[in-house]
Amino acid sequence: MTATILLTPAVEDRIPSSSPRLALTPADSTPALIDGAWWPRSRDLAAELPALTDVLDPLWGRITRVTVNPKFWPVIPRKVPVHGHVVHVGWFAAEQDPHKLLLLSYTVGRWDLLVIPPETEPATATRLMAMATDPSRSLTATGLIQDAECFRTAAEAVPGSDSLREAVWDSEGGHDARHSTSCAPAGAVIGHVPTPAAGV
Incomplete structure (x- = not known):
């Protein structure tokens, strides 16, 4: 939903x-x-x-x-x-x-x-919502924020690259090629869901 x-x-x-x-x-x-x-x-x-x-x-x-x-x-x-x-x-x-x-x-x-931080730009917030609900997601919350920031920074650094990056992101179902680069946050991928602590 x-x-x-x-x-x-x-x-x-x-x-x-x-x-x-x-x-x-x-x-x-x-x-x-x-x-x-x-x-x-x-x-x-x-x-x-x-x-x-x-x-x-x-x-x-x-x-x-x-x-x-x-x-x-x-x-x-x-x-x-x-x-x-x-x-x-x-x-x-x-x-x-x-x-x-x-x-x-x-x-x-x-x-x-x-x-998602309240001050986030709508385009970045939309990207974060798509990434957070992607069935193949494996990043932590901080990993998602860092990934979106890296995407935004890379798009701003290369004039005219935003439309290309958006096309790649859309064609890969919300994933871009940077997941395998140094842009991906170190240690953000975790393979299991932790169980809640008793009494929380």
Whole structure:
């Protein structure tokens, strides 16, 4: 399921600001490190989580707990009231990827979302959403962010190369040839999904 991906200011003006910008992997996908991508409008968890849980609760069961890495979240509330219940919020500094949001629900278990920085350009955000939901994905959340940044930097460095790189990216289903170059983040590829720690 893919929720709203906003590409232009004109489109954004027609969509309620509370609509989450979200892309989720298909339900029948092979388990991976990332289950989708979320592009919040700000780093305010109290303001952003209610709209996210409105979409996820019917799909995954009631979201009861969320954890983040405090690196990019200036304020981490202990509890966030959402529609019909309260979500408990925790954080892990060393144990959790700073670009990932971990969600737990009563019925489905654990889900990990790439958090696309709010200030990200729409084209890069769209690319990140496609990469995060690609069935062959194997990068961590930080690996995806670094890969998208490398792609953006390379496109800016060579005038006129952006259309060529976009064509390669599209023709390879969202993958470009750089995955095998030094542009790919070292150590970002991991072969299994870690199990959630007890008590999280």
